[in-house]
Amino acid sequence: MTTLPLVLLLALPLGAGLLLPLLGAASSALLVRNLAALVAAAQLLVGLVCWRLPPPPLHLAWVPKLGLELELGLDNLSLPLVLLTALLTIAAVLSAPADQPRPRLFFSLLLATNLGVVGAFLARNALLFVLAYELVLIPTTLLVAIWGGPRQAGAAIRFLLYGAVSGLSLLAAVLAFGWLNANGFSFNFDDLAQASLSPRSQGWILALLLLAFGLKLPIVPLHGWQPLTYSQAPIPVVMLLGGAVSKMGAYGLLRFGVGFLPEAWAAWSPWIAAAGAVTAVYGALNAIAQLEMRRLMAYSSLGHLGLLVLALAAATPMSLQGAVAQILAHGLIVALLFACVGLIERKTGTTAIPELSGLLNPLRGLPFTSGMLLLALMAAAGIPGLAGFPAELLVFEGSWTAFPRDTLICLLASSLTAVYAVRLFNRVGFGRLDNARADWQPTHWGERLPALALTVTVIAAGIWPQALVGWSEAATASLALRPSVMPSMLGAQPAAARSASAQSLPARSIAARIVPAQAAPALAVAALPPGRP
Amino acid sequence: MSTPTATAPAAAPTPLIPPSTHRWAEVIHRLEAGGSMLPDTPENLMQIIGIYKAYAVPMDFYWRDLLYIAERVFLNPLPAFKYFPSQEYLDRPNAYAGEQSQLRIWRGGEKAHPELLQFMATGETGAMPKLLHHLWHDRINMEFAEACMQAMLWHQGMGGRFNDYLASEAYRANADRAIKAYFKGNPAMLALYALFPEMFMEQVKQMSYYANLGLFWEVMAPVFFEMSDIYDEGGFKGVPDAMNFLVNGIFAVAGRPIYHHVYVGDECIEVIPKSEGFTWLYEAALPYVEAVFYRTAPFRGTKSYNAQAGQVPGDQADFHYGILYADVFPVGSAGIPPTLLMQDMLHFLPPYLKDLYKQHRRGEQDQLIQLGITFQRSMYNVTSAVIQALRCALLYPLDDTDPDHLLANRHFFEAQMDRFLRPEARLDAIQTQAYR
Numbered sequence: 009m010t011t012l013p014l015v016l017l018l019a020l021p022l023g024a025g026l027l028l029p030l031l032g033a034a035s036s037a038l039l040v041r042n043l044a045a046l047v048a049a050a051q052l053l054v055g056l057v058c059w060r061l062p063p064p065p066l067h068l069a070w071v072p073k074l075g076l077e078l079e080l081g082l083d084n085l086s087l088p089l090v091l092l093t094a095l096l097t098i099a100a101v102l103s104a105p106a107d108q109p110r111p112r113l114f115f116s117l118l119l120a121t122n123l124g125v126v127g128a129f130l131a132r133n134a135l136l137f138v139l140a141y142e143l144v145l146i147p148t149t150l151l152v153a154i155w156g157g158p159r160q161a162g163a164a165i166r167f168l169l170y171g172a173v174s175g176l177s178l179l180a181a182v183l184a185f186g187w188l189n190a191n192g193f194s195f196n197f198d199d200l201a202q203a204s205l206s207p208r209s210q211g212w213i214l215a216l217l218l219l220a221f222g223l224k225l226p227i228v229p230l231h232g233w234q235p236l237t238y239s240q241a242p243i244p245v246v247m248l249l250g251g252a253v254s255k256m257g258a259y260g261l262l263r264f265g266v267g268f269l270p271e272a273w274a275a276w277s278p279w280i281a282a283a284g285a286v287t288a289v290y291g292a293l294n295a296i297a298q299l300e301m302r303r304l305m306a307y308s309s310l311g312h313l314g315l316l317v318l319a320l321a322a323a324t325p326m327s328l329q330g331a332v333a334q335i336l337a338h339g340l341i342v343a344l345l346f347a348c349v350g351l352i353e354r355k356t357g358t359t360a361i362p363e364l365s366g367l368l369n370p371l372r373g374l375p376f377t378s379g380m381l382l383l384a385l386m387a388a389a390g391i392p393g394l395a396g397f398p399a400e401l402l403v404f405e406g407s408w409t410a411f412p413r414d415t416l417i418c419l420l421a422s423s424l425t426a427v428y429a430v431r432l433f434n435r436v437g438f439g440r441l442d443n444a445r446a447d448w449q450p451t452h453w454g455e456r457l458p459a460l461a462l463t464v465t466v467i468a469a470g471i472w473p474q475a476l477v478g479w480s481e482a483a484t485a486s487l488a489l490r491p492s493v494m495p496s497m498l499g500a501q502p503a504a505a506r507s508a509s510a511q512s513l514p515a516r517s518i519a520a521r522i523v524p525a526q527a528a529p530a531l532a533v534a535a536l537p538p539g540r541p
Numbered sequence: 542m543s544t545p546t547a548t549a550p551a552a553a554p555t556p557l558i559p560p561s562t563h564r565w566a567e568v569i570h571r572l573e574a575g576g577s578m579l580p581d582t583p584e585n586l587m588q589i590i591g592i593y594k595a596y597a598v599p600m601d602f603y604w605r606d607l608l609y610i611a612e613r614v615f616l617n618p619l620p621a622f623k624y625f626p627s628q629e630y631l632d633r634p635n636a637y638a639g640e641q642s643q644l645r646i647w648r649g650g651e652k653a654h655p656e657l658l659q660f661m662a663t664g665e666t667g668a669m670p671k672l673l674h675h676l677w678h679d680r681i682n683m684e685f686a687e688a689c690m691q692a693m694l695w696h697q698g699m700g701g702r703f704n705d706y707l708a709s710e711a712y713r714a715n716a717d718r719a720i721k722a723y724f725k726g727n728p729a730m731l732a733l734y735a736l737f738p739e740m741f742m743e744q745v746k747q748m749s750y751y752a753n754l755g756l757f758w759e760v761m762a763p764v765f766f767e768m769s770d771i772y773d774e775g776g777f778k779g780v781p782d783a784m785n786f787l788v789n790g791i792f793a794v795a796g797r798p799i800y801h802h803v804y805v806g807d808e809c810i811e812v813i814p815k816s817e818g819f820t821w822l823y824e825a826a827l828p829y830v831e832a833v834f835y836r837t838a839p840f841r842g843t844k845s846y847n848a849q850a851g852q853v854p855g856d857q858a859d860f861h862y863g864i865l866y867a868d869v870f871p872v873g874s875a876g877i878p879p880t881l882l883m884q885d886m887l888h889f890l891p892p893y894l895k896d897l898y899k900q901h902r903r904g905e906q907d908q909l910i911q912l913g914i915t916f917q918r919s920m921y922n923v924t925s926a927v928i929q930a931l932r933c934a935l936l937y938p939l940d941d942t943d944p945d946h947l948l949a950n951r952h953f954f955e956a957q958m959d960r961f962l963r964p965e966a967r968l969d970a971i972q973t974q975a976y977r
Contacts, residue, residue, distance in 0.1 A: 371907045440868055443914075443976055450903060 330402025366441025
């Protein structure tokens with residue numbers, strides 16, 4: 009098998025991103041949009057090919073003196089995220105209006121964002137990861153600054169500042185990782201996984217990583233950029249930010265924190281779990297208080313990221329599996345939520361909750377769009393049969409043994425989703441449809457398509473949860489730092505659980521085919537004493 | 542050379558009374574000038590006449606079935622087929638239209654309207670047995686007519702003597718006779734009647750309201766058909782013409798007897814005999830307008846009103862859930878939007894209304910709402926006709942030169958307009974064509 013698919017995954021958005029601005033000025037926005045969607049669809053297709061025929065890692069020397077190598081690869085942690093990013097890019101591109109202003113630049117920047125995110129997921133070199141991570145900041149900031157809402161300047165500046173701090177923290181952490189590694193100077197992931205660092209160094213590096221990825225994810229109290237950016241950025245950008253870009257933070261925590269710094273992670277995990285619980289409660293309570301739909305969705309997203317952080321902190325095989333599932337489910341659901349909100353905003357001209365009512369009216373409202381929004385909120389609330397349920401179930405069940413109190417808090421916070429969903433629908437879905445305001449045109453199928461595709465995916469993932477959890481079973485089990493079941497009850501369970509996990513791998517498990525050896529270092533540290541925090 | 546003299550402008554006639562300062566002064570002045578609450582525009586005229594036509598066809602079914610239920614189904618404890626009037630009632634000649642009528646006022650034919658018969662035969666789905674049309678709801682929605690009847694029964698005291706008569710000994714004796722005749726040979730029902738006489742009496746009262754409303758609509762259906770015909774012939778010049786036609790029609794049949802006869806086999810039992818002297822205007826038309834246009838009930842729509850939270854007035858006379866206040870948008874969030882009637886009218890829209898609806902809002906997709914709003918406009922016009930008719934009956938001509946008389950008229954109109962001061966009233970909305 010050739011490494012061509014890995015190259016294509018990056019070359020497609022890169023090439024299109026460079027070529028789109030060269031199209032004639034007379035090119036219609038629709039044409040540019042469709043070309044961008046086609047490129048993202050091709051990327052998704054290549055990703056699916058990689059799923060069926062895993063490509064070998066790619067290793068090319070770039071700047072060896074700096075330790076910067078072009079090392080690309082896919083494993084069962086990064087492949088689903090690449091597929092998610094490609095899918096969300098298609099949805100985001102198609103969610104842009106057919107008369108998108110300055111379309112050549114807009115869609116180029118969207119593809120540049122895609123390039124950065126996919127590059128980060130493909131990177132097998134920490135410096136390369138940092139480069140890709142930083143690359144994302146530039147197009148997203150421009151997208152917010154140029155096409156944002158009335159407060160676009162403030163939102164862009166805040167987004168840039170938070171992003172810059174995040175990037176600098178990550179760079180510092182990665183450089184420290186390379187320089188302080190007693191085994192030698194390298195940024196290769198395999199080398200980092202076996203790095204020999206003093207506990208003090210591990211602590212400092214983890215602190216920097218938590219700052220970097222906590223800002224990107226975000227986690228309370230590092231979330232200051234999120235509500236404003238989500239409320240001001242164009243909808244396609246928010247879909248990518250919430251669905252894919254923020255997942256770089258989650259992926260980074262899992263890959264760098266849990267994977268490369270297991271001892272420090274285990275030591276800090278009670279605090280990380282507490283931060284997750286605080287984030288979940290803070291997000292849910294703020295969502296309840298919002299009077300603007302975009303901000304409500306932003307805080308809803310924040311709250312559900314708290315669950316993800318809890319799962320990562322617990323680091324049991326089941327919680328990590330839940331974390332990956334939550335990354336995927338959250339990405340789909342957030343993108344769907346914003347796709348629906350975007351449609352409502354496009355038709356009604358507002359997302360202010362007090363100004364909207366009767367959206368479910370079958371004749372004059374937006375019943376189809378509102379129905380999809382309701383379904384997305386139900387998925388976020390963890391209703392069985394939808395994508396959120398298996399993810400949250402694994403998160404809660406997997407985290408309970410490690411942090412029962414924080415898990416309980418997150419469980420209660422998650423249940424608050426139903427509160428703001430019902431409040432939202434009671435206000436905007438039902439009630440009088442004001443004749444003076446309700447002169448809206450209905451959404452047509454072309455506009456509904458992105459949200460509809462995401463809706464189908466959310467339902468499919470709920471009905472077939474293996475699509476969410478099957479990917480990561482092997483890798484997450486090998487990264488686990490704690491057993492899923494209390495050791496005091498089943499003393500030999502950790503090893504047995506890992507063995508069972510490995511045996512239950514699906515026959516076509518990508519982990520088993522692509523990087524079977526990569527999990528070994530993590531497995532070594534997984535044998536932490538059961539009594540460790 | 543003579544100095545040119547400026548021509549004095551023609552002096553405008555000095556109003557005999559000062560302008561109204563009422564919130565609805567503009568509408569009041571229009572009423573005083575012989576107009577309607579609905580502004581006089583060509584589109585308003587087209588809308589209301591078109592909807593009268595679409596209303597008249599189902600109404601032609603309503604009145605026949607209401608009388609069938611009142612006179613034939615009567616107290617059937619399992620009236621599963623009450624919406625299937627017998628052929629006799631479908632062929633029943635209209636008392637005020639057709640060659641056979643003793644007092645022919647309207648030009649229409651005596652039989653059920655051809656469009657109605659066509660729809661009953663095929664519906665929207667095509668020809669199939671009546672029962673399947675019924676179960677598939679591809680039919681005229683008699684439930685709307687029954688809801689109107691129930692509103693009249695429930696509100697009761699709205700002027701006139703009809704409701705008082707239902708409590709009289711004479712009525713009870715007639716009802717008793719009808720009940721015993723109807724259940725003759727049915728000891729179980731007679732035993733029940735002996736045990737619970739008031740329950741049966743209440744049912745008979747309801748049947749009397751069925752008859753009342755049926756007789757009311759028997760008059761209105763040919764009125765609306767004729768208005769449509771006149772409009773098609775180019776006969777109406779404006780909304781006031783249409784309103785005046787209604788006013789004249791009201792007076793033409795104001796004395797029509799309101800009665801309730803029950804047929805048991807070949808026997809006719811007069812539960813409310815014509816000799817009691819109940820008349821169409823006072824015992825049917827005015828209570829109907831009051832109960833259905835203004836009041837109705839707060840529990841019909843999809844929105845729940847909470848009486849304990851003070852959302853429902855304590856006095857039924859203050860109810861305001863009728864079509865004049867209804868929000869037809871959310872299919873029931875305020876009052877009774879006549880959702881079922883709107884469905885019925887949709888089958889019989891004249892082509893010019895369909896074309897109009899295609900040009901606005903969501904075109905064909907939401908013509909149900911657009912026709913509902915048209916219906917609301919038309920009912921404001923009908924209410925204007927009733928107000929003018931009452932003014933004619935109780936007060937003074939509009940061209941009266943006595944300021945005291947004009948002030949009396951003014952106070953009457955202002956009192957009527959007071960009912961539209963509440964925010965739910967759609968009087969403000971119908972003043973512009975933007976309300977669709």
